[in-house]
Amino acid sequence: MKERKTALGADxxxxxxxxxxxxxxxxxxxxxxxxxxxIRFAFAFPDLYEIGMSHLGIQILYDMFNRRDDVWCERVYSxxxxxxxxxxxxxxxxxxxxxxxxxxAFDFLGxxxxxxxxxxxxxxxxxxxGIPLHAEDRTWDDPIVIGGGPxxxxxxxxxxxxxxxxxxxxETRYDDLFDLYRICKKEGWTRKRFLREASHLPGxxxxxxxxxxxxxxxxxxxxxxxxxDIPATIKKQIVTDFDRVTYPEAPVVPYLKxxxxxxxxxxxxxxxRGCRFCxxxxxxxxxxxxxxxxxxxxxxxxLKNTGYEEISLSSLSTSDYTELKELVNFLIERCTKRxxxxxxxxxxxxxxxxxxxxxxxxxxxxxxxxxxxxxxQRMRDVINKGLTEDVILKGAGEAFRxxxxxxxxxxxxxxxxxxxxxxxxxxxxxxxxxxxxFDIPKEERNGxxxxxxxxxxxxxxxxxxxxxxxxxxxxxxxxxxxxxxxEVRTMENQxxxxxxxxxxxxxxxxxxxxxxxxxxxxxxxxxxxNGAIFDAWTERFSKDAWDRAFAENGIxxxxxxxxxxxxxxxxxxxxxxxGVSKSFLQREWMNAAAASVTPNCREKCSGCGAKVFGGxxxxxxxx
Amino acid sequence: MRVRIKFSKNGSMKxxxxxxxxxxxxxxxxxxxxxxxxxxxxxxxxIMSFAAxxxxxxxxxxxxxxxxxxxxxxxxxxxxxxxRQMAPxxxxxxxxEIPSDKGSKGMTLVAAAEYEVRLRGSxxxxxxxxxxxxxxxGLFLAQKEIFVTKKTKKGEREIDIRPLIYSLSYSDGTxxxxxxxxxxxxxxxELVIGAFAAFAGVSAEKSDxxxxxxxLFADRTENGTHHFVPLDELGTDIKEGIDS
Ligand code: SF4
Numbered sequence: 001m002k003e004r005k006t007a008l009g010a011d012x013x014x015x016x017x018x019x020x021x022x023x024x025x026x027x028x029x030x031x032x033x034x035x036x037x038x039i040r041f042a043f044a045f046p047d048l049y050e051i052g053m054s055h056l057g058i059q060i061l062y063d064m065f066n067r068r069d070d071v072w073c074e075r076v077y078s079x080x081x082x083x084x085x086x087x088x089x090x091x092x093x094x095x096x097x098x099x100x101x102x103x104x105a106f107d108f109l110g111x112x113x114x115x116x117x118x119x120x121x122x123x124x125x126x127x128x129x130g131i132p133l134h135a136e137d138r139t140w141d142d143p144i145v146i147g148g149g150p151x152x153x154x155x156x157x158x159x160x161x162x163x164x165x166x167x168x169x170x171e172t173r174y175d176d177l178f179d180l181y182r183i184c185k186k187e188g189w190t191r192k193r194f195l196r197e198a199s200h201l202p203g204x205x206x207x208x209x210x211x212x213x214x215x216x217x218x219x220x221x222x223x224x225x226x227x228x229d230i231p232a233t234i235k236k237q238i239v240t241d242f243d244r245v246t247y248p249e250a251p252v253v254p255y256l257k258x259x260x261x262x263x264x265x266x267x268x269x270x271x272x273r274g275c276r277f278c279x280x281x282x283x284x285x286x287x288x289x290x291x292x293x294x295x296x297x298x299x300x301x302x303l304k305n306t307g308y309e310e311i312s313l314s315s316l317s318t319s320d321y322t323e324l325k326e327l328v329n330f331l332i333e334r335c336t337k338r339x340x341x342x343x344x345x346x347x348x349x350x351x352x353x354x355x356x357x358x359x360x361x362x363x364x365x366x367x368x369x370x371x372x373x374x375x376x377q378r379m380r381d382v383i384n385k386g387l388t389e390d391v392i393l394k395g396a397g398e399a400f401r402x403x404x405x406x407x408x409x410x411x412x413x414x415x416x417x418x419x420x421x422x423x424x425x426x427x428x429x430x431x432x433x434x435x436x437x438f439d440i441p442k443e444e445r446n447g448x449x450x451x452x453x454x455x456x457x458x459x460x461x462x463x464x465x466x467x468x469x470x471x472x473x474x475x476x477x478x479x480x481x482x483x484x485x486x487e488v489r490t491m492e493n494q495x496x497x498x499x500x501x502x503x504x505x506x507x508x509x510x511x512x513x514x515x516x517x518x519x520x521x522x523x524x525x526x527x528x529x530n531g532a533i534f535d536a537w538t539e540r541f542s543k544d545a546w547d548r549a550f551a552e553n554g555i556x557x558x559x560x561x562x563x564x565x566x567x568x569x570x571x572x573x574x575x576x577x578x579g580v581s582k583s584f585l586q587r588e589w590m591n592a593a594a595a596s597v598t599p600n601c602r603e604k605c606s607g608c609g610a611k612v613f614g615g616x617x618x619x620x621x622x623x
Numbered sequence: 624m625r626v627r628i629k630f631s632k633n634g635s636m637k638x639x640x641x642x643x644x645x646x647x648x649x650x651x652x653x654x655x656x657x658x659x660x661x662x663x664x665x666x667x668x669x670i671m672s673f674a675a676x677x678x679x680x681x682x683x684x685x686x687x688x689x690x691x692x693x694x695x696x697x698x699x700x701x702x703x704x705x706x707r708q709m710a711p712x713x714x715x716x717x718x719x720e721i722p723s724d725k726g727s728k729g730m731t732l733v734a735a736a737e738y739e740v741r742l743r744g745s746x747x748x749x750x751x752x753x754x755x756x757x758x759x760x761g762l763f764l765a766q767k768e769i770f771v772t773k774k775t776k777k778g779e780r781e782i783d784i785r786p787l788i789y790s791l792s793y794s795d796g797t798x799x800x801x802x803x804x805x806x807x808x809x810x811x812x813e814l815v816i817g818a819f820a821a822f823a824g825v826s827a828e829k830s831d832x833x834x835x836x837x838x839l840f841a842d843r844t845e846n847g848t849h850h851f852v853p854l855d856e857l858g859t860d861i862k863e864g865i866d867s
Binding site: 006010011013014019020024025026027255256304305308309339340360361365 | 634635636638639640643644646647649650651652653654656661664665666667668669679680708710711712830833
């Protein structure tokens, strides 16, 4: 048998941590003959292999692209710093996992951008591939670099590095782009011509074809296309009928234990809830469910084709799936007798979910998770989190009586309109949960209960009602965290309550990049040159590299993170049309200020604008 | 019923670490729809044990694990069905029934292993200081004792490896050896070649060696002489009649 080639020799592979990250050959990875295809697509996830392999989106597109006979889609992940150093020292170009060929020779380099803290890793991938960092410096010797994923809902801080962005769900428009590319190659277009033609495709944003001018105060004066044939707004592209798009029935199964080491079954996309801090809840509107039949079929195929020993349901709020009971019963029936575990994250805690969970997990060992997000009812009304104290305490009570004794509560600090009382409220809520436990007669309790309150730092995101909000400074956040922590210490059952909070400086940077504009491209590049990569990894994050990067480019991070925006400001992301209107978001911002609750899509449509897509929950009652 | 599965691991698959190989086979067994016995509890697992699994960087034609099954098919059919689930580089060589008692576990029976080692490039020239490698090897083995420093968890220790080398020969750039393997007296091939290189006056690191395992043996000693039997020969084929 002919031996598979690897881009790296044994001398390199045996020197790096976990060589399995770089050799490919996984079950269900797709091999094709390069001679037989017209388009070679390198799909990059700019983070470590184990993280990237856990991501569903890349598997969906990998499968979809490879169904085309004329396309070979391959994968690439960020080399960890140990290999990064060797590649630079020995001048080895970055390669894809399947063919092990250099990325630069590909037609497309697609990069999925899941979080702001991977921006420097994007530059690492370009740099190690030998592709010029700036789109304007590229020629046909370089691939077309295209970005997709949640961060493209504000692509401006990385606009200089991309030829194209794809705005929306990839399942819908890539075919058009590939077809256009084939015409381009056949007719020998210039790169410029290709980009111009691509800009006419729905959902495709070509940053070089737009001009931005700024006012004296640094805000945007005007954002417009350079010519009349280029669309002034880009409308996000979404799937309206999930029963008619493909789902990867045979996802690639890594050898290494990935973060998600299980079958992931996406039950729906979007969310009816309308939490005001949540970007995913807005940009994925409207909620679209998959049919029970489709899900059963997919689950069956996925388990069979991967051999995973666990299946997990995925969505923003799985409890809202209308046929959840039937789906879960089907899975229990199918899985438990074959020794396959079922994991049910993001389920609301109630009688039904507790019953299901007691069937699929060891209640003594597992912990239950609540996400009240805020400590007081007033604050939960501000953020439109429809979870009341009653529901939490009732759920906790049922759980404790059912044998659970570990409870986790997730909170955010630094939310708009937050006061000291709200921070203290976190401690009070934890105590009330403890009260519920100690109300149970002693002989019926099993041991000590443990309540963990975990706080993260709120980051305002584009396309949310809080896009106008100033973000707290790191010191404000830490103050509030200390207030909450001190309050916990005064609680009667403080010994059962653990209080933890996340790093603040990374969140502030995330806040800067999330609502940034094109001027930030220079800072991202400088940060990379100053040595910042893997910023999402707390132990690798270098605040200094970023501080210097901002200073070198005369950028004040506070302008982006901590400034309150006026109602009529033009935002860098305003040219994107997500369906949900700016006026709706503004209305919600006012409702937040008044702590007034907005009903969810199933209770009452609030006319957010997402109905224009012609599908999903907006049309449910009309069926 | 317990079966012993023998497989090979070649090419780039030598970079897959042992725990990942184990997880890989668990998935392959589920894809092939094997009816494996499961432990109880909320996360039941297969009952499998590997015999002297290899570390990262070594290739092998003789990796073994023992597995408990609820229901079996014929040996040839099971091997074929598993092979349909293998990634290039892995190949199932045999599936044979073994006794279910503790003493028959591959893990406890392993006593020796056969390896081939090649050295990269010019680490050890064919004509080493005027003496041919094969001649040098004769002198090396004629020593009564061969002391090497072995790194252990507790620090370094001098041990005599001569009694643990059952055979060692050289031809055409390849060293072949049968050496002691198992829970007691486990000898690593790189240690043997390292010692020989030192004897020849050069230094050879593990990274200079391409190491390939040819076989794993149990020791069926009779009258004081070693009698090495490959682990798969301790099992019996399950005949075709069982397949419906
Ligand atoms: S249009 Fe109405 S139902 Fe549709 S997503 Fe918006 S609020 Fe929900």
